[in-house]
Amino acid sequence: MHPSANRFCLRVGLSIALFCAVGGILRAATFEISIKSGLVTNALDARLVVLVSSTNRPEPRLNLDDADSRGPFAFGRDASNFNSGQSLTIDDTATASLNHKPSQIRPGRYFVQAVLDASTDLHYLNSGGNLASDVKEVRINAGQTPIKLELSKRISDDPPAETEYVKFIKVQSRLLTEFHGRPIYLRAGIILPRGYANAPEKKYPLWINIGGYGTRYTDVARRMRPESRFRPAWIAADASAMIYVVPDGAGPSGDPYQINSANNGPYGDALVQELIPAIEKQFRAIGEPRARVLGGTSTGAWVALALQIFYPDSFNGAWVSSPDPVDFRAFELVNIYEDDNAYVNRHGEERPSIRDLNGDVQTSMRREVQMETVLARGGDWTLSGGQWGAWNAVYGPRVADGKPTPLWDSNGKINRAAAEHWKKYDLRLVLENRWSELSPKLRGKLHIWAGDADEYFLNNAVLLLSEWLSDRADGKGFAEISFGVGQGHGWMGISPQELIKRIYASTQGEGLRGSK
Numbered sequence: 001m002h003p004s005a006n007r008f009c010l011r012v013g014l015s016i017a018l019f020c021a022v023g024g025i026l027r028a029a030t031f032e033i034s035i036k037s038g039l040v041t042n043a044l045d046a047r048l049v050v051l052v053s054s055t056n057r058p059e060p061r062l063n064l065d066d067a068d069s070r071g072p073f074a075f076g077r078d079a080s081n082f083n084s085g086q087s088l089t090i091d092d093t094a095t096a097s098l099n100h101k102p103s104q105i106r107p108g109r110y111f112v113q114a115v116l117d118a119s120t121d122l123h124y125l126n127s128g129g130n131l132a133s134d135v136k137e138v139r140i141n142a143g144q145t146p147i148k149l150e151l152s153k154r155i156s157d158d159p160p161a162e163t164e165y166v167k168f169i170k171v172q173s174r175l176l177t178e179f180h181g182r183p184i185y186l187r188a189g190i191i192l193p194r195g196y197a198n199a200p201e202k203k204y205p206l207w208i209n210i211g212g213y214g215t216r217y218t219d220v221a222r223r224m225r226p227e228s229r230f231r232p233a234w235i236a237a238d239a240s241a242m243i244y245v246v247p248d249g250a251g252p253s254g255d256p257y258q259i260n261s262a263n264n265g266p267y268g269d270a271l272v273q274e275l276i277p278a279i280e281k282q283f284r285a286i287g288e289p290r291a292r293v294l295g296g297t298s299t300g301a302w303v304a305l306a307l308q309i310f311y312p313d314s315f316n317g318a319w320v321s322s323p324d325p326v327d328f329r330a331f332e333l334v335n336i337y338e339d340d341n342a343y344v345n346r347h348g349e350e351r352p353s354i355r356d357l358n359g360d361v362q363t364s365m366r367r368e369v370q371m372e373t374v375l376a377r378g379g380d381w382t383l384s385g386g387q388w389g390a391w392n393a394v395y396g397p398r399v400a401d402g403k404p405t406p407l408w409d410s411n412g413k414i415n416r417a418a419a420e421h422w423k424k425y426d427l428r429l430v431l432e433n434r435w436s437e438l439s440p441k442l443r444g445k446l447h448i449w450a451g452d453a454d455e456y457f458l459n460n461a462v463l464l465l466s467e468w469l470s471d472r473a474d475g476k477g478f479a480e481i482s483f484g485v486g487q488g489h490g491w492m493g494i495s496p497q498e499l500i501k502r503i504y505a506s507t508q509g510e511g512l513r514g515s516k
Contacts (some may be wrong), residue, residue: 029102031075031090032146033114035083039131039154043083046118047377049076049125050090050149052102052140056111059135061126073097073105076374079116089146090114095379097371109139114149117375121184122250123385124214125375128157160221165192165235168217171278179265180252186275187248189220190283191234193241203284205291205507206276208245208307208315210300213387214255217248233496240504243283247271249299253383253404254390258303259310259425263393263404268307272314291507294318295499297490298458302326305427305446312441317506319499321449321492322458324391327428327468328419330460332365336407336419343369343412357453357488366412382406397421428465439474446479449494451487459483 031050051060053072060072075094082088092101116131117123131151138147159168167190176184193204211219223230223246233239249255251264259268280287292315294304301320308318325331333351334342343366345351352361353368365388372384382392382404393404396418405418423429431438450462462481469475484491492499 029091029105029140029144030146031102031112031114032087032148033090033116033133034085034087034148034150035116035131036150036152037084039151040084043081044079044116044118046079046082046116046130047076047375048079048082048088048090049074049115049117049375050094051113051115052105053111053113054108056135056137060111060113061115061132064125073100073102074371074374075102076376076379078377082116095374097374105140107139107141109137111135111137112147112149114151116151117385121180121182121252122157123252123254123383124250125385126155127250128155130155159189159218163221163224164197166190166220166224167192167283168220169275169279169282171275173270173274175266175270175274184252184265186270187217188275188279189217189246190279191220191224191244191246192283193243194235194237194239195241196284200284202241203286205242205293205504206245206280206285207242207503208247208276208292208294208304210258210294210296210303211246211249212298212300213249213390215246215249215300217246220244220246229496233500236497239497240500242500242504242507243279243285245276245279247275253393254385254387255299255394257299257306257390257394259306259394261394262398262421263396268310271307272311286507289314290316290509292316293503293507295320295503296323297321297492299324301448302427305448306425308445309427309430309438309442312438315445317445317447317503319447319503322451322454322489323448323462325458325461326426326448327461327464328422328426330457330464332457333460334365334414336414336422339414341412342408342414352457354455355457356455357486359453362455395422395425428461428468432468435472439478443478444480446481448479448481449484449492450482451484451489451491453486453488455489458489 033048051072051074053060053063055063063072074097075090077090077094079088090102092103113135114133115125117125119127119129132153132155133149133151136149162168169190170185170187173184173186247258253264256264256267258271260266279285294307294315296304301323304318304320305323305326308315329335329337332353343351350364350366353365354362356362369381369388372381372386372389373379375386376384376389382389392407396407397405399405406415407418408414448462450459452459466481469478482493484493
């Protein structure tokens, strides 16, 4: 799942609470959106989203991932054959976050911005190629004329400049291109070790670290900023020398989870057979399974575990914190195999989705999925590119029209047939079904940290995995699983320096640890 602050629906919920405290209801608020002349050459079929925020730091389209009460309202509608010289209106007929219509925004000062999501290869609101307006500061008052916004710029997908340590790679995937019928590219950010340029004959282990939900490959630049905690640990004089890799967390259905799926295509095979060999060749990696290790937090944690489990002969360990659900009997708070409804629990209450460290509920599953309908073409949450839409695309089957099969209907009723397909990605169940094959290959390779107060209830599934292993006579010592008392999402029980040392040490043996 996303890093601890990666679900903008939460921010919207808190925004509404903040704005409602102001009092007074606006009787009419509409937004009129146009495209700057010459910005596009062909009419576009896309999803138009308007964001209304109480802050411009950062601008609203970047504030969707901000973990505070200033996150924006969001309103969406489909845009068909949209071109320069036309305008489209966002009003109360638009899909709204939490069903909070534009006319219900309280009077006050806001920052508004429009984004046109026209990308097909990278389904992400801020993907390269999408159009955005400048941010406009407005004062919303009752009975005002429509607020006009012009889509005046194309969002760039160009990576930042490379540095001594930070590099980027982009390769066209033959496997994904064949699946989708159009060119699909794999991207990754690279952080080189200290002394790399001065040791042209030396080869290095590969540490593939997957970020939280939707983390872009360009995140390596942030990790090497002077103020980051990672940089001093990485370039310290006594630091273990490895090549650090961040695969791109954007794909046709949102984050592709770097694994094969019916809807996204063979992302796992593409990573293992195409991207990793290209990186190892270009950046002087050792190029052996014993010198490839995996890591990640949240979404990245699940991906690292899944890659290690599904490709046991290709990697030599996964070191992760707060993984997305590793046992689908606790998919957050849903048992997808036994519960009847995703939105309502067996007590008839709305099912929580996010809590704070004190246990107070911050939002519900229904509200989260409603927010994803704002981003999705046709108002179909399975096409949103958001967290729930991405999970559904990765784990679920594909229907005849090429769309992902929803795990539940508009009322939250769970589709049992779809849940059967999800079993292929239930990591605890995969281990159980393939134990005799996988146990000797994976023993000692899985290292998992989880806070027992995880904001997204992800500790529940980790606990089920831990209990299942403890109940097996041959399960003790199979994996290292640690829980942090009172700790939240992203907790890891060791420092970055110690993690680097432990990961590096695991790559120095002869052959694969855990192999027969």
